[in-house]
Amino acid sequence: MITATATESPVNYLNHQSTVASWLLTKDHKRIGLMYMVSVTIAFIIGAFFAALIRAELATPQGDLLSADVYNRVFTMHGVAMVFFVLIPAVPAILGNFVLPLMLGAKDVAFPKLNLLSWYVFVLGLTFTVGAMIYGGVDTGWTFYPPYSTEGSNSNVLLAGIGVFITGFSSILTGLNFMVTIHRMRAPGLTWFRLPLFVWAVYSTALVMVLGTPVVAITVAMVAVERAFGLGFFDPRLGGDPVLFQHLFWFYSHPAVYIMILPPMGVISEVIACFSRKNVFGYSFVAFSSLAIAVFGFLVWAHHLFVAGISAYSAMVFSFLTFAVAIPSAVKTFNWTATLYRAAIWWKAPMAWVYGFMGLFLVGGLTGLFTASLGIDIHIHDTYFVVAHFHYIMVGGAIMGYFAGLHYWWPKMTGRMYHDGLAKLSALLVFVGFNMTFFPQFILGYLGMPRRYHMYPPEFQVLNLASTAGATVLGIGYLLPMLYLTYSFFKGQKAGANPWLATGLEWTTQSPPLPHNFIEQPIVTEGAYEYSKREIKVA
Amino acid sequence: MLSGIPLFPVQGSTLAPEVDALYFFIVAVTSFFAVLVSVLVIYFGFKYRDDTGLKVGAPITGSIPLEIGWSLVPFFIAMGIFVWASVVFFHSVRPPDQTVEIYATGKRWMWRFQHVDGQREINQLHVPIGRPVKVTFTSEDVLHDLYIPVFRTKADAIPGRYSSIWFTPTKTGEFHLFCAEYCGTKHSGMIGSVFVMEPDEYQAWLSSGGLTGSMSARGEQLFQQLACNTCHLNDGTGRGPSLVGVFGSPVKLSTGQTITADETYVRESILTPQLKLVNGYQPLMPTFQGLINEEGLLSLIEYVKSLGESRTGGQQASTAAPAAAPATAPAK
């Protein structure tokens, strides 16, 4: 592959048109990616604000900062904002939108108008949800379990439910778009086994989006209809089964965890390969483990229901399948580790975020073994152990991976560099702060502190306080990138087409890329990470 | 109990050491892998660093034996944990035959307990040490979850049916009891205490206070008040089936299905009698929905259970005594 373009055009996708309308009506996947970045960041700030309130409240056991009712709304809105509006779209919709067509050597995604529509649908869903927050919030927890959500709660379940329902379609359309793009828009010579691993990961994610999201959409709609019009689907007074809701809800919402974690896994493969200057060890195993995770991910949902009244034999089946799905994740981790062996590791900021990811994902993944174990899950279910576990995966894993990818592709997206030292520092702060925040919660959980508690017994205070202290460090760690990246966007050093000397089609066009990506159709003749085959040239 | 910073919960039941043993085993296994990967990653990070960014790594693409190895080894370890965890699980969900029966209802935001002998309490639960105790419970409104951390057990309370947990306490004292399934505003206030007492203290406690008669006696009273006894004659000649010895036995339904008469079935038969009609009987029974509350239902169930017990060792040996069915009892 070529390392740099011969000529740099002064025109790029950012500056070729500059009116507001040219952004709001754009069909350019790169601009849509940036628009997602702005809207997801807004949702992240909202979610983080609620997280801060939660930790502040839990600094003391008495529940004296917020009232119980407000606290319940706060943790619900934290969950809704973070799950549906940050974690699910973060990597696929921001980084996926930006780099996927570039990686494939395509001019755009298959359906650019649909792509823009997805963004509008996303924003509409976000608007409904923010509306629900402004009109007093929701207090059902992000899981909307009936009968509380259908008759118990006095909050804006309908508005938030509609918001989630609408956003679901954004996810579906994005997934559909990506799948078609990967099937139909690859450059000549770009066979499946020459695809970057990020593409494999995004493909697997898109599969989950297409197959799972409709189910949660209809399930949330059923709750909304039951609440609004009194139709009975889950109402125990009519003989309905509230547990059926949980089945349908987790049929999507467990695979949704893979929507969150698979694309960051793909990012990790890209970044490790680039900064190790090496092939990813066991390319096809890493590629197929993504698909395996996506498919097996659909077979494990009822491990969220071990104490919810499902049959013991069914619980065994799901426990077994859950252990099985741990294997592909383990395979990925081992392959990344092996990739580092005899590498030539260039310590730039994205690699620091990758190391953070490896550490946190390791803990998150391994603690999954506890929750998958039936006998232990009876004890730790619905406690802070579970809270810590999924934060390690979803924040430690997914958000670290998002930042790794953001730092990796930032020069491509903006054409500018950021301060490497500051970036490494914030990776360190996030890693340390994250562990301080969430590791104590494992201990709290095993001690038996239930989740979603506004007040708690006083003997749990020390650990909770440690967690709150860690959260401040974590907050600074997340604030820092917002500052230096914003600075970089306007004032950063020019990056050039390929600052990391990486392989991959996205690095063969200029930074920021041309409005239609490539001057001429790229033709691919080799695998994705042939670092060892080539002489490295400085552009 | 409230002093110091607890880092590990008290082991308060026979189940707790079992769960904890498995827990420590998994801690050991996962720590091993976490340390292994971390050490390798950090070591490689130092050993193979290159600050120029211009060198390239060794041309290694993969190794099939390694891939197979690190797929199979975790798989077998995971299967080992799965089997062990399932054994612990079955111990924790399958109660022994002879238990102290306690009934409970969860409602926003309190737990109400009833003892068979008639004692009632709210957000407090008194149990004897060293005897298996089974708590059967339901919810009057939304989902709740009865959770006692020191006993390492919990189960969701679901409106419309019964759940249960069981435990054999091994330590006396006062322990936390939580609602672990989010249930609305005062979810975190739906907590209480379990008091584990010496057997004689427990007996004294049981007989203290103004008793209103045992649960089955209350159930029998209701049985007559609601005129159940006019149809459900004990000799089986009534318009409804005899309830003697029914509890815990298989019942053949008019649809041809056979189901076991457990708490949920008795409850359903009172509230929605037509739904699962006993084979050979007419759908004559009216619903008692709205005429009886959750606690009354539990009393009736306890009464039906007591009818089964009176039959044990009685006239017909073949009529499955509740305590029979050895095949379904715990293996050990």
Place this chain on the structure above:
Amino acid sequence: MAAHADSHGHGHVHAHHPAHQHHFETMEQQSEAATLGMWLFLVTEVMFFGGLLMAYLLYRVWYPHAWSEGSLELDIVLGGVNTVVLIGSSLTMALAVRAAQTDQRRATIVFLILTMALGLTFLVIKFFEYKHKFDTGHVPGPNFHFEGPDAPQVEIFLSLYFALTGLHALHMLIGFGIMSVILWMAIKNRFSHEWYTPVELAGLYWHFVDIVWIFLFPLLYLVDRSHHFA
């Protein structure tokens, strides 16, 4: 702007179909992508109905009596007629696609209008079925009224009836909108054997809606009729 203008492709030497979008290399690629996209969309639709069908399946197993009682409340004649109407509309839709494939503009228009007319017939019949339910108080909710021991479970059945048929009718309405656009395009003579993708995709959608009804009819109208026959 050199690169930009160039990649827009309007200056290409070879002839260009007006519907060709610039980010596709060929028309072939474009129509394949569109068809695959439509199929994936239908997959999401299958899963969408799947959630409701799962509820249906569970409660049918649990409450067979309520299911047969509830089903008897539905008008088998109207349901049957609607089945015939909808399958008929599928036939006309398939013929409309065929007409577009073979450059028969008039036939395309006629078959599209026929399809829409049959769709409308279906919706009108459905409307009267719904109206009857409202008149008799068989609409689940606070005003639900049903005599019989299984009333609560019948309410679940009717909830699912309304959810499933309502969702289906919503799809019909959307299909009606799509058909209008397609009809307009056909009148404007946009389609030819070279490019008829929109007709084909609309057809796929319409057939899908038909398939949903093919399942809904026996699931809702034909539960256990035998016990009440003769």
Place this chain on the structure above:
Amino acid sequence: MSGHVSPKSTYYAIFGALMVLTGVTVAAAFVNLGTFNFPVAISIAITKATLVILFFMHVKYSSRLTKMVVAMSFFFLAIMFGLTLTDYMSRGWYTSPRGSTGAGTQVGVSANPPARTETAPAAVQEPAP
């Protein structure tokens, strides 16, 4: 575009078959087949759907990818139904006499606990006079 053009006769034949099957499914509903009414109705519906998919929707002449996509949707639908039913069908399987698991309702004709069938008493229920 090189789509497959089916002869009109194919469409009419498929329509005819669908009409016949509709008649059969209505007729079958009025015949008491016991537990088989439901499977029969579903089988006919699946047959009809298959005809529509293969011929009206041209899947018979489509690429392998399209066929896989169609198969995928039904595969995952089957997973959703199948695995959810593992729960409902096995509820109460081992409800020991004194110890309900709380799993509650037991469904399905064959769902009686295998261990129990041996000890099942001649359920002392006689028809009402």
